Amino acid sequence: MKNTVQHKSTLCSKKRKCIATGEIREKHEMYRFVVDPENQVLPDLAAKLPGRGLWxxxxxxxxxxxxxxxxxDKTTRQNLKIKEGLIIELETLQSRRLQDLIRLARKxxxxxxxxxxxxxxxxxxKVALLIQAFDGSGRGKxxxxxxxxxxxxxxxxxxxxGEAFGRQNAIHCAVTPGGLAKRIVDxxxxxxxxxRNFGEKSPERKRQLNER
Incomplete structure (x- = not known):
């Protein structure tokens, strides 16, 4: 009976164990991955896909x-397929997810x-969050x-x-208190x-600045 209660408590917990470091962390501090029917490792940013989660x-x-x-492979005891460029793909998806939340807050x-x-x-x-572009002017920020x-x-x-606001670019953004602010922070x-390389301007941003 005791083991059943402990198991249920673990399932309901908002914390998970990292398969890389062994650390126990809140789910919003981690990424969840699942394995599809073709044994491909897929990122599950919303943590809603069916199947065992790999955190x-x-x-x-x-x-x-x-x-x-x-x-x-070792965690699932299977020979899994990992797409080349998985980290870059994950970064792109996560950036869009954050942009979508900021866009929602704007609307x-x-x-x-x-x-x-x-x-x-x-x-x-009335500001809960101050957001500033990492490649914006340090003096202005x-x-x-x-x-x-x-x-x-x-x-x-x-x-x-800027994309979150339907503009070519944006340097400064402020978000007021509320549930969206908490989700944006997470x-x-x-x-x-x-x-990586915070503070470096993207090629497109460099081109924009050179055209001024």
């Missing part, structure tokens, strides 16, 4: 370790972009400070942040773990 801490090093050491009237609009919202003390009780996100490029944390 990995949301950082590039842990995912690379799992791939290089064949930990997906709900909970997010604005542009220096003046963000500055105005900050002055009213330094003029806006994150409030004491707010969170800062800096893992999106100007092009990515998804940004997962994306940040995958990203």
């Amino acid at each position: 990995i801490k949301a950082d590039r090093v842990s995912l690379q370790l799992a791939i290089e050491k064949k930990l997906f 709900a009237g909970q997010a604005v972009c542009g220096y003046e609009k963000v500055k105005e919202l900050l002055s009213k003390d 330094s003029k806006l400070s994150t409030p004491d009780k707010a969170k800062f996100i800096g893992c999106l490029s100007a092009l990515e942040l 998804e940004a944390h997962r994306l940040k773990g995958l990203r």
Whole structure:
């Protein structure tokens, strides 16, 4: 009876064990993978696909370790197929997921972009999140400070942040308190773990700046 209760508690828990590091973490700090009928490892960002979940801490090093050491195979005791470029694909999907949430916040009237609009919202003390593009001007970004009780996100490029607002690019964004703000923070944390070379401008962003 005791073992049954413990097993049920584990299933209901919001924590999972990383197959790469052995760490126990909250599910929103991890990535879930499943195996399809063709033995292909698939990312399940929403954690809703059927089948056994294979959980990995949301950082590039842990995912690379799992791939290089064949930990997906060892955990399932199967010979699995891992698509070449899985990490890049996952980063792209995660970026879109974060953009979609910011877009949803914008449509709900909970997010604005542009220096003046963000500055105005900050002055009213109504900001839960300050988001700034990692490839934006450091001088411009330094003029806006994150409030004491707010969170800062800096893992999106100007092009990515702009897409969330239907613009060519955006450097500054502010999100007001609410459920969407919490979800944006969680998804940004997962994306940040995958990203490298923060502060480097993308080729497209460099082209835009050179054309000015």
